[in-house]
Amino acid sequence: MLAAALLTAPIVLVIERLTHRPLHPIAVAIGATLLSVLVLRRLGGLVTALDRLRIEERAARSEAETTQRLLAEQNERLREADRLKDEFVALISHDLRTPLTSIIGYVELTLDQDGLNDEQRTYLEIVARNSERLLHLVNDLLFVARLEAGELELKPNELDLAAIARQSVDEAQPRAEAKGIDLSCEIEPVGVIRADRGRMFQLLDNLLSNAIKFTPEGGRVAVQVTEREPGVRLTVSDSGIGIPEGDRKRLFDRFFRAASAVDRQIPGTGLGLYIARAIVEAHGGTISLDGTPASGSTFMVELPFARAVAETKLELVT
Ligand code: ADP
Numbered sequence: 001m002l003a004a005a006l007l008t009a010p011i012v013l014v015i016e017r018l019t020h021r022p023l024h025p026i027a028v029a030i031g032a033t034l035l036s037v038l039v040l041r042r043l044g045g046l047v048t049a050l051d052r053l054r055i056e057e058r059a060a061r062s063e064a065e066t067t068q069r070l071l072a073e074q075n076e077r078l079r080e081a082d083r084l085k086d087e088f089v090a091l092i093s094h095d096l097r098t099p100l101t102s103i104i105g106y107v108e109l110t111l112d113q114d115g116l117n118d119e120q121r122t123y124l125e126i127v128a129r130n131s132e133r134l135l136h137l138v139n140d141l142l143f144v145a146r147l148e149a150g151e152l153e154l155k156p157n158e159l160d161l162a163a164i165a166r167q168s169v170d171e172a173q174p175r176a177e178a179k180g181i182d183l184s185c186e187i188e189p190v191g192v193i194r195a196d197r198g199r200m201f202q203l204l205d206n207l208l209s210n211a212i213k214f215t216p217e218g219g220r221v222a223v224q225v226t227e228r229e230p231g232v233r234l235t236v237s238d239s240g241i242g243i244p245e246g247d248r249k250r251l252f253d254r255f256f257r258a259a260s261a262v263d264r265q266i267p268g269t270g271l272g273l274y275i276a277r278a279i280v281e282a283h284g285g286t287i288s289l290d291g292t293p294a295s296g297s298t299f300m301v302e303l304p305f306a307r308a309v310a311e312t313k314l315e316l317v318t
Contacts, residue, residue: 012028082148083149086144086145086148086149087145087149089141089142089144089145090141090142090145090146090149093138093139093141093142093145094142096134096138097135097138097139097142100131100134100135100138101135103127103131104128104131104132104135107124107127107128107131108128110124111124111125111128137269140269140271140272140275141271143271143275144254144271144274144275147275147278152282154195154196154199154282154283155196155197155198156194156195156196156283157194157195157196157197158192158193158194158306159192159193159194159195159197159200160190160192160193161190161193161195161200161225161232161234161303162187162188162189162190162225162232164197164200164201164204165185165187165204165223165225165234166185166187167201168201168204168205168208168223169183169185169208169223171205172205172208172209172212175209175212176212176221179212179215179216179217179219180217180218181212181215181217181218181219181220181221182219182220182221183212183220183221183222183223184220184221184222184223185222185223185224185225186222186223186224186225187223187224187225188225188226188227190225190226190227190232191227191231191232191305191306191307192305192306193231193232193283193303193304193305193306193309194283194306194309195283195303196279196283199279199282199283200279202275202279203276203279203280203301204223204234204236206272206273206275206276207236207276207299207301208221208223208236209272210272210273210299211236211237211238211240211297211299212238213266213268214238214240214241214260214261214266214297215238215239215240215241215296216240216241219238219239219240219296220238220239221236221237221238221239222235222236222237222238223235223236224237228302230304230305230308231285231302231303231304231305231308232302232303232305233300233301233302234300234301234302234303235290235298235299235300235301236298236299237290237296237297237298237299238296238297238298239295239296240296240297241260241261241264241296242260242295242296242297243258243260243289243297244258244259244260246259247259247260248289251273251289252273252274252276252277252287253270253274254270254271254274255269255270255271255274256270256273256274257270276301280301280303283303283304283309284303284304284308284309285301285302285303285304286301286302287299287300287301287302288300
């Protein structure tokens, strides 16, 4: 009421000045009362609206908290499912390795024997080839499962990458020759690196196998090892089918295969480059694809000299 009286006082003054007549006190009191009722009703409406907003906000917040909790539970379940999947893959791969190794061994023994006719030899060679492919796949799956579980160990030693590259090229030569591919290497003497020998052969084998696989008959594959401070640079280039621009970013992702490989139905799992990157990064190095080849593909690996990593503990990063 006091507020209404205060509000109406200047209005009454203005009206009196304009009309040059004093206003009747009862009329002023009625006007002030009406005004105060209106103000009170408006205030009441505002308070109710505020309360409603507060209730809605509380409901929205509790809904958001429930959604967040459900999301966290779902994430936890997904992580658990992922872990179980990796454990399952590791278990199966491990159990498949023993019989497969035995099959490969006995097929080789049989192939070494005299008295096989051409047909029998061809069949056994097919069994041997496919068993090798299966073993390769099982090993890759096992590697990835261990990597994801953080259980992969490296046995680092000082070694000469040039010698490893030379040996890998020699071993890949029959595969290249079978496709009429000119496989060459240009290797300089380089400083020692500190790395796991087996993993370095695996890295080279992955890059070389891809280069041969994705290069049509009569093409070229070249391996180069040079010193590039502060380490050794390995490049594997080919004159093959190349990699479409849009696929380059995801090339090192697990199970990723570029459209150029899928369209041509060239077999593969999409694990080779993922494994290659894990190996290189675990050794403190980098792996990349040359972004501007005129044709074909060029992969470049850079690994630090042993002295640069002597103090650092090597570990696999996932
Ligand atoms: P894959 O088992 O398919 O060879 P990788 O992980 O080794 O799997 O390679 C992933 C994909 O990268 C391949 O499917 C292919 O599309 C592409 N790629 C890798 N190396 C080459 C290469 N030298 N030339 C062309 N494409 C390649």
